[in-house]
Every structure is written in structure tokens, then in C-alpha cells.
Amino acid sequence: MNVGFIGTGTMGSLLIEALIASGALSPAQIAVSNRTFAKAKALADRYTGMRAEYTNANAAWGSDIIFLCIKPLEFKKAVDDIKSVLRPNQIVVSITSPVLISHLEGELDCKIAKVIPSITNHVWSGASLCIYGQTMDETDKEQLENLLSHISQPLRIDESYTRVVSDLSSCGPAFISFLLEQFVDAAVEETGIGRDEALRVASAMLLGTGLLLTDGGMTPSEVQERVAVPGGITAKALSMLRRETDGVFNQLIRTTHAKYQEDLAKVSSAFIGEEVNGQ
Template sequence: MNIGFIGTGSMGSTLVEALADSGALSPEQMIITNRTYAKAERLAARYPGMQAVRSNTEAAAGCGLIFLCIKPLEFKTVIDEIRASLQPEQVIISITSPVLLAHLEEWLPCKVAKVIPSITNRVWSGASLCIYGTRIEPADMHTIEDLMSHISSPLRIEERYTRVVSDLSSCGPAFMAFLLQQFIEAAADETGIDRDNASRLAANMLLGTGLLLTEGGMTTEDLQQRVAVPGGITDAALKLLRVELDDVFRRVIRTTHAKFQEDLEKVDQSFTVKR
């Protein structure tokens, strides 16, 4: 089965690279396009057999799955371009959270789904969020999840939880990287430790922590209790963090949800036009 990718920006190219490098797809199965054709052409050149095409219609034609890796406000334009060439058995997959399944099902004659990837999928790790429209059949779900299982742990969710689950799986790596950066810079500034060494230590610490919380079977509470001796150094630092951070992540979630609602309203307006 051929699979099309419309959009090879940051997340689109990450998805293409991960699926090709993991062996989930052979380059010959992949047809890609981008608004700037040269960008798609450069990506395809790295994977002999991968086909870069100049139009969205070419990328969609004859493909069993078509990933739309584009910005929310570009969806209506792209859908208008490809709609007439789509067949009922094809599956359009959005990787963009503010575009609802209802938007897609109203305007498309085929099956629709959403798969929200994560930057961690680039190293065949993390989750991918799978959300399905009403026309999707069990065989389609199996095909999509089997594909994504090569680079992630596919997780079926209800669409109403898209934002908060995306905060954890897709935005989370950036949030954790920001906190780790602050930790590294503070260590270097306060003690003079070499920043490269501090970065390597911190990155490996984060990797090991993730493994303890997954393969090691620990909870976040277990891990803190195992490391922090009551009255010890770690315990003193954790008390400071509890005071200083307090409700910061509640405010982070409120911020992402507010921006999501703003984007959703704009997307809704872009789809609210006469047929």
C-alpha cells in the first residue's frame, strides 16, 4: 500500500524519516509533497525510491493512507484541492489537534482519522495518539496502529481529551527539555561545571528516569521516595520545588487549552463557508 504525506515541515518530515528509518515503510511506498517543492525533493533524495510530487492531488492519488501534516488554517484549502480525487476506501489522517473529525467528515467523501505524533517518535519511542472517525472500520484501525507501532506506542483516545493528552505526549518533550535546560544552566552558573558535561549527565539522567517509570515499573511517587531520604539533601530540594512550582503545571495546561480553543475557533471559521 502506498502512503501519501502532504506537508514536510518539522512534524511531517519527522514522521516520514521515522517511518522510513524504522523499516515501517519502504521508501518506494512513500509519496510526499510540500508547498515548497524543493523541500520535499531534498527529503526524498535522502531515501532512494521515495517519490516527491509537486501537487497535493498527486500525493493523495491512489494512496491507502494520506497524512495531512499541515497547519490548521491550511486544511480547508488542501481539502478543496484533493476532495474530488478521493475514493471512499481511502483514509485521510490529520496530525493536527485543532482540526476536528467533524470538520473532516463533513467535507471529505472518505474515511478520516487523527494521529497525533511526538518528536520522541523520531527515536522510535513515546506515544502516538489515535482518534477515529465514524466511517473507520476495525481493519483501518489495525492498519494505522500497526504502522505507528514501529515508531511509538499507539494509544486510542477520545477526541475530547486530545488537548491534554497532547500536552503530555507531544508538548511534554519541549516542557521537559526547557526544565532540563534551566537545571543545566543553573548547575554551570552556580558551580562552574562544564556545560557539555552537565548536559550529558542531565540527558542520561532523564533517559534513566524514563526507563524506571516505564520498564522499571516505578511510579513518580515511588521514585521520589527511593531517592529522597527524609531530612536529606534531595528531600530539602524537593520541598523547595513544591513551593516554587506549586500550580505552575496547572497554569501550563490552562494556557495550552486556551490557545487550543483560540485555534479551534479560527479553524471552525475557515470551514464555515457555503458549499
């Protein structure tokens, strides 16, 4: 299997590196392109056998799966770059949530999927959210999911829930890391404990909590109940947290959804506007 990556920025390079490190792909199976060729070449130079291509079309040509790891407003140009070289049996995968399956199906004569990865895939953990177009049959889906399973747990979702599930899976690590950082900073400020020590303890706690919620089979409520003795220190602090954070995560989700709708409108305008102008 040959795989092309168009875009070698933060998430594109993360996926490439994780897939190679996990043994899912060898460098010789990968072709990469980037708006700035030097960045693609720098990545390819690190992995003997990987091909850095000057054009997106060359990265797509001959690849069984092509990942589009680019910003929303770069999609129309990238799609125009590759459409003439694609074959019906190739799979094009967008990793960008505001780019809809319908946007790509309206432009490309091939199989279409959308995958929302997570930074946790860097350590072969977390989920890959999978959404499929109409021409993806079960064999195609299994081929893509078998690849992703080396670095994640592939989960099939409905496209209408892309944004909120992305909040939990893809944006979530940043949100939780922000809260953990605030927790550690407060511990340092209030007690004088060394920051490295506090971060080491807190990070181990976060890992253990994640295992309780997955392998341990506990729910968040059950973890709280097991830790917080009625009338105790944890219970008092939880009461304060509930009061002070009431509605915060509702606002967070409204914020991400508003930005998503803004980006979706711009992407739709780029695709639909091009079609209208071409009539």
C-alpha cells in the same frame, strides 16, 4: 501499501524519516507534496524511489493512507485540493489537534482519523495518540496502528481529551527539556562544571528516570520516596520545588488550552464559513 504525505515540514519529515528508518515503509511506497515544491523534492532526493508531487491531489491519488502534516489554517485549502480524487476506502489522517474529525468528515468522502505524534517517535519511542472517525472499522484501525507501532506506542483516546493528552505526549518533551536545560544551566553557573559534562549526566538521568516510570513500574511519587531520605538533601530541595512551582503546571495547561481554543475557532470558521457561503 502506499502512503502520501501532504506537508514536509518539521513533523511531516520526522514521520517520513522515522518510518523509513524503522523499516515500516520503503521510499518507493511514499509520495510527498508541500506548499513549496522544492522542499518536497529535496526530501525525495534523499531517498531513492520516493515521489515528490507538484500537487496535493497527486500525492493523495493512489495512496492507501494520506497524512495531512500542515498548519491548522492550511487545512481547508488542502482538503479542497484532494477531495475530488479520494476514494471511500482511503484513510486521511490529520496530525493537527485543532482540526476535528467532524471538520474532515463533513468535507471528505473517505475514512478519517487523527494522530498526534511526538518528537520522540524520531527514536521509535513515545506514543502516537489515535482518534478515529465513524467509518473507520477495526481492520482500518489495526492497519494504521501497525504502521505507527514501528515508531511509537499507538494509544486510542477520546477526541475530547486531545489537547491535554497532547500536552503530555507531544508538547511534553519540550517542557521537560526546558526544565532540564534550566537545571543544567544552574549547575554550570553555581559550580563551574562544564556544560557538556553536566548535560551528559542530566540526560542520562532523564533516560533512566523514564525507564523507572515505564519498565521499572514505579510511579513518580515512588521515585521521589526512594530517592529522598527524610531530612536529607533531596527532601529539602523537593520541599523548595513544591513551594516554588505550586500552580505552574496548571497555568501551563490553561495556556495551551487557550491557544487550542483560539486555533479551533479559526479552523471551524474556515470550514463552516465556507459551507455557509456556498449555500
